[in-house]
Amino acid sequence: MALKWTALGALPSIDMKPDYFAGEYLAVAGAHDDRYRDAIANGPNLHTFLSKFEGSHGQRLRPSLLIRSDAYPERPNSEAISSFMDIVIACVVLDVRVRTVTWRRNVGPFYADSFEIYPWMITPDGKRLVAQNAALWAVHELDKFRGTASAAVPVQEVGREATHPRFFKQLHAIWKSHLSTDRTAGRRVPFSDR
Template sequence: MSNKWTALGVLPSVNVKPGYFSSDYLSLVGVADPRYQEALVNGPNLVQFLGKFEGSHGELLRPSLLIRSDAYPDRPTAEAISSFRDIVVASIVLDVRVRTVTWRRNVGPVYADSFDIYPWMISPDGRRLVSENAAHWAIHDLDRFRGTASPTVPVQEVGHEPAHPRFFAQLYSLWKARYIEGSDNWSSRAVLRSLNMVTSALRLSSATGSSESFYDYGRALALWVSAFEILVHPGPAGTVNRQKVLDLISSIPWRSKILLDETHQAGFGGANVGTVRLANALYAKMYNLRNDFLHGNPVEPAAFRLLNATSILDYPAAIFRMALSTVLPDPDEIAADDVIAEKRTRDEYWLSIQQTAYKNDCEECLQAAVKPRPADDE
């Protein structure tokens, strides 16, 4: 017997094309998905509600939906919903950030704000609108409602690239173990908590959507460093420090020589300067800037710029994506030796290469931290 799907929330700022972000319990779907259509049938007045969403200039929107199946044992908690959105954001926005740096153009939703759930939703009986959050609890009539997308980020499409279904499946298994099966494994909890911090770090730095200041940059950088620290935290009996994060970054199996060479200077407090790998040097700069910013030490906007004038904030997404892939290695990744030994086929190997192309993207992104900027960026 198939599951029955009902709508939990509306995401008007993103148009989800693929059906990657789905499970037996929660799914994020776009208008072309059959489950979307089923949710419309199962939601009284939901069609009328969705039909009232417009862009800032009156254009009709097709909001995506967060939907729940009747297989979910209880109504999802706010924490479970937030965590599910975090794993979707990680499966899309991290790689969009990386490609935006390497391709020097927008290739999808760059900010987690695109995945915000609209504060108003039609009630299950379809009779009224309800809004409930930390700021207010309110009800209203559907007839007078006019829905809008986010005023600060553009409505964007999520296509088949650079979304990662296998990565989502890995993260979803952690989510399911915690929120459906009730497991309280520390390493899984650490990953999910870390991703929640990443979602915050990936938000538009300026809440108003106007020009950003270096105060906004400092706050975003602090969130990134926190995400790394949460990821490597050993649990209630242990502590975390800069070196544990650096040890994880050192364990990443980089491929390119520029990322393997320990020739990049990094400051470790006072006159202590060492030569380390590029990713470690970038994290050390992030860590030092975070401390100066949050502790109120003198810090200037120029400190966020590297020697080639790129921003330090261009690189945390690539380092974190690779760190996370080291903590959670892809069980389906195929090595060339597997093909040579005839354990796997060439077609399987080619598919694996396509699914792990993000590693090349991340390395190319980090190399931009030390290469001269292209002439059209000057």
């Protein structure tokens, strides 16, 4: 049975091309990915929300998405999300930095800031926007929204040549093992805050 994917957050400064930054619970997907299209189909007004992103000079953007599957019914906690994103960042940024030094030119996202999750996201019912992080909790209307990429880092394409799928697979296995075990009770509890 195919997994159902749901968007958790937008990454407007990344154009993700590879489709292997994924596991059965979380993934970072670009617009060409079937999981991305599934998330749009499962998110009321998500397409409208994503279509409102622009670069600093008015160019249209198609943000990549952090998505979750229905393989586990609970929403992933902040530790699961941030550590998953750390794995993706490590598999991209470290290699880009090596290639940049070797080739003496930037060939992709050089900083982790490129992977910043946009603070605003559409609610699951598609009726409002919510911003929730350490500095902000707010609600707004979708029709007035205008999303932007980071002003500090350029929008970067993440291509296959500057990433390590095997490194990701190994780190992902450790991530999954760590986050799916309640060490005190010895039972599996993926992504809960218990």
